[in-house]
Amino acid sequence: MLKIKVDDKLPDNIMKRHNQQQDILDTGKHYRTLFEVSTDAIFLIKESMIVDCNQATLKMFGCTRGQIIGQMPYRFSPEVQPNGRSSKIMALERFESAYGGEPQFFECQHIRYDGTEFDTEVSLKCFELGGIPHLLATVRDISERKRNQEALRESENRFRSIIEQSPIAISFSRDGYIVDGNAALLEMFRYANIDDVKGKPLINQIAPQCRAEMEDRIRRRSQLEPVETNYETIGLRKDGSQFPLYVAARRVMYKDGPMSTAFLIDFTERDKMRKSIERINRLYKMQSDINSANILIRERGKLFETACRIAVESGLFHMAWIGLLDRTSGAVVPVAQAGHVDGYLDNFDVNIFDETTGNGPTGRAIKTGSCVACVDIVGDPRMAPWRDEALKRGYRASLVSPLRQSNQIIGAFSLYLNEVGALNNDVIQLLGNLAEDISFSLDFIDESSQRGQVQNELRELTIFQQSALESERKRIARELHDELGQTMTALNFDLKWLHENIDMQEHELQNRLHSMQSLLGRTVDTVRRISEDLRPGMLDDLGLAAAIEHHVEKFSAQTGIACDLSIDPPELDLEDQIATSLFRILQESLTNVARHSGASRVGIDLREIGENILLIVQDNGRGLPSKTDASRKTYGLLGMRERVKILGGRLDVFNEAGSGARIEACIPKSAAAHVKQ
Amino acid sequence: MIIDILIADDHAIMRDGLKQILSSCADMRVDGEAGNGEEVLREVRRREWNIVVLDMSMPGPSGLELIKLIKAIKPALPILILSMQKENQYAARTLKAGASGYLCKDSASSMLVSAIRKVAAGGIFISQEAAESMAMGALNKAGNAPPHTLLSNREFEIFESLIAGNSVTEIANRLNISVKTVSTHKTRIMQKLNLTTVPDMVRYAIEHGIAKLP
Structure with missing residues (x-):
């Protein structure tokens, strides 16, 4: 049993009541000390009233002795405890239990004299003082501990909620x-x-x-x-x-x-992303494939077919087709297709002038000039006219890009997917680019076909000019040779007759006639030479072999350059144009040999090999000048090359190591057939 | 015996000149004239002639073609070609086509009569010059060089490498040129030799002693 000495500062009325216990309190003086040094608030309760307290109590509750002694303890508690119960009722219950011999230990909230609340731990024990039961209450301020606990709980909750949320x-x-x-x-x-x-x-x-x-x-x-x-x-x-x-x-x-x-x-989403990335990669591959095809393909129809095929093969598309717009009727006519078409385009009807079919994805793409994506064919009202047929073939989404040529929309590139959800902005943008690439190629094809046309026209003009030149030369040569030559020759017969039938004594007349005859003979020779130079009649009369033979003989005689001529077979039956070209090439080659080569020997080989005629002219001269110092234009070579090219042949001009220049012309025998106009 | 002569020339003045030359010969009779190829053929079909004196170029069928056509109708009918052309090639080729003589009109006034007599008698008449040239030509054409002589040095080098079993790539590396160039050469070699495969090339090389059998 704890005995506590109450000091003389106790209020008078209490003092009076407890006078008889004074001696007991005195004997417990050292308890009093203990009572006073405790940091816990300790006070005595008698009949629910505080009758004594230590210094710590005053400090804890922020009041004077006068303010606390004689008060009910629940005066220093809030009206209601955190658990919702009335402080007074709780206190009285606790007191009763303590009086009943059950020491109480509990947490409870108190308030200081100034009204601030704090958490405490309270212990209540009952003891008798002078035969009267008292309660000894020890109150410990646990607000610090409470705060720590609170923080810990909060931290725990925080972690818990992090995990939870x-x-x-x-x-x-x-x-x-x-x-x-x-x-x-x-x-x-x-x-x-x-x-x-x-x-x-x-x-x-x-x-x-x-x-x-x-x-x-x-x-x-x-x-x-x-x-x-x-x-x-x-x-x-x-x-x-x-x-x-x-x-x-x-x-x-x-x-x-x-x-x-x-x-x-x-990972569902990630897998989707991965798929989407794969898809984009495939599209990039498709774009690159189509672009490389674009570089190679110079023909419109083929370009379209390739684009469709690649879209299906290396893209992710179920079906691809290209339709061209007929500007007069407004119909979009399929021109290329690939993939799972299955007759879809057979009875396909899109007309941009039509209210219904003209407002589907294809019609809109053509009319607006921008990409039209149909994300889900099932729910897209624009697809109504074609929906059943499309779904039957497994088309679930589509994308249509307009195709342009020279800035004019000429049709559309339509692509179908057999899944929904694959059409995102990346895909749409990529396909837009793709359509632009195709359009670019179309422009290029256009340009190059125009260029090709100009080239063809130029070539045709060259052919025409060459053949016109040849036939004009032929005509003049014939006229000179036949008409003039023959007439003069016939004239010579008369002169000869005169010469023979004139009196031998008429010397002067004889001399005049003789000089006339020789003058006429020289004139005929001149006419013959001019005619020959214009166009060797032999080419027409006897063919290429004879003409070459003669030309080479003449060349050798005039220049002193030894010629080795080989013609195999001895007579070649060639189209006039090929024969003329080969003759002109030989003529030009020999002219070059005589002019520039300094050669002493030249080999000429004309041969029929399989389907080709090969002409080789090889000299033993100093060779052709290297390309770097070939400042002068070699029109002769250019002319030869052009002739050969027209005939679908090949001309090689090069230096043969240790020998001299070599010219090889190879012309297919069938060439003239497709050059004829 | 009178020689019946058909003169064919598209120039009347020439025909007149020729007739005048022949008029002094009692054994010759110009009994017909033709001004173009068709007329010649018609006359040849119509009756027998001892000789046709034929101009080289006339309207309609002419020249070598006309010679062959006449010969097809009357294989034994001698033809003397009378032409403005001096070149030996004419003599050689017209004779080859079936004519028996060739005379340049320049020499007609002095040589025509003897030429007609010789040809009509079944002989051959050509100028000395033409005869020499034809003989030379025959010698020269004794044999053409084999096709591989047509190969350029580079081509022959590659040809030898190919038949030695080297691949195009190996050759390209060794010669320090591109594979494409070697392939082009290969194509041309094949073209010149008129072959299609490398085994063909090897066979050719063995046949021509370029490569020996292993």
Whole structure:
């Protein structure tokens, strides 16, 4: 039993009442000291009233002795405790229990004299003082501890809520059984309550086909074998659906043993992304394929076909087609297609002037000049006229890009997919670019075909000029040779007759006639030479072999350059144009040999080999000047090249090591056939 | 015996000149004239002639073609070609086509009569010059060089490498030129030799002693 000495500062009325106990208090003087030095508030309660208290009490409650002695203790409590109960009732109950011999120990809130609240721990014990039961109350300020506890709880809650609210599913498991998990985990697997998974094997959330692998992983981990901590598997939801699942598992030691903490991520979205990236990559490949095709293809129809084919082969498209707009009728006519067409375009009807068919994706693309995406054919009202046929063939989405040529829309490139959801902005933009690339190629084809046309026209003009020149030369040569030559020759006969029938004594007349005859003979020779130079009559009369033979003989005689001529077979039956060209090439070559080569010998070989005629002129001179100092224009060579090119042949001019210049002309025998106009 | 002569020339003045030259010969009779190819053929079909004196170029069928046509109708009918052309090539080729003589009109006034007599008698008449040239030509044409002589040095080098079993790439590396160039050469070699495969080339090389059998 605790005996407490109450000092003389106690209020008078209490003093009076407790006078008889004075001696007892005196004997407990050292208790008094103890009473005073305690940091806890200690006070005595008699009949629910505070009758004594220590210094610490005054300090704790911020009041004077006068303000506290004689007060009911619940005066220093708020009206209502944090648990909602009335402080007075609680106090009286506690007092009663304490008086009944049950020491009380409880937490309760108090208020200081100034009204501020603080948490305390209270102990109440009953003892008798002078035969009267008293309560000794010890009050400890625990607001500090409370605050710490609060902070700890808050911190715990914070962590708990982080886990709980984490968008990443987290599971705690031990030996393959789930111990706990957060809301995201439940949501991921479509469970309503943690108790649906708690205490159950975590294998339940793994697709059957992946369970063996998972069990093996759990077994190895429990045997402390190394185990991959991050892996992909397939999750199984409560409803039986499966999804790609990424798991990052960590083994954590707790007081009660090791636990596996796993972070789970649903990879459905990532897989979708991956697919989308793959798709984009394929599209890029398709674009690059089509672009390389564009470079090679110089023909419109072929370009369209290739674009469609590549779209299906290297793109992701189920079907692709290109339609061209007929500006008069407004109809869009399919010109190229690839993939799963299955007759879709057979009775296809799109007319941009038509109210219905002109407002579908193709019509709109052509009319607006921009890409039209139909994300889902099922729900797109624009697809109404074609929907049934499209769905029948598995088309689920489509994309149409207008095609331009010389800034004018000429048609559309339509692509169909057999899945919904693949058309995103990236895809649409890429296809827009693709259509532009095709348009660019069309412009290029246009330009190059125009250029080609100009080239063809130039070539035709050259052919015409050459043949006109040849036939004009031929005509003049004939006129000179036949008409003039023959007439003069006939004239010569008369002169000869005169010469023979005139009196031999008429010397003067004889001399005049003789000089006339020789003058006439020289004139005939001149006419013959001029005619020959214009066009060798032999080419027409006797053919190429004879003409070459003669020309080479003449060349050799005039220049003194030895010629080795070989013609095989001896007579060549060639089209006039080929014969003329070969003759002119030889003529030009020999002229060059005589003028520039300084050669002493030249070999000429004309040969029929298979389907070709080959002419080789090889000299032993100094060779052709190197290309770098070939400043003078070699029109002769240019002319030869042009002749050969017209005939679909080939002309090679080069220096033969150690010999001299070599000219090779190779012309197909059939050439003249397709040059004839 | 009188020699019946058909004179064919598209120039009347020339025909007159020729007739005048022949008029002094009692054994010759110009009994017909033709001014173009068709007329010649018609006359040849119509009756027998001892000789046709034929101009080289006339309207309608003419020259070598006309010679062949006449010969097709009357293979034994001698033809003397009378032409403005001096060149030996004419003599050689007209004779080859079936004519028996060739005379340049320049020499007609002095040589025509003897030429007609010789040809009509079944002989051959050509100028000395033409005869020499034809003989030379026959010698020269004794044999043409084999096709591989048509190869350029570079082509022959590549040809030898190919038949030795080297690939186009190997040759390109060794000669320090592009594969494409070697391929082009290869194509031309094949073209010149009129072959299509490398084994053909090897066979050719062995046949012509360029490569020896292993």
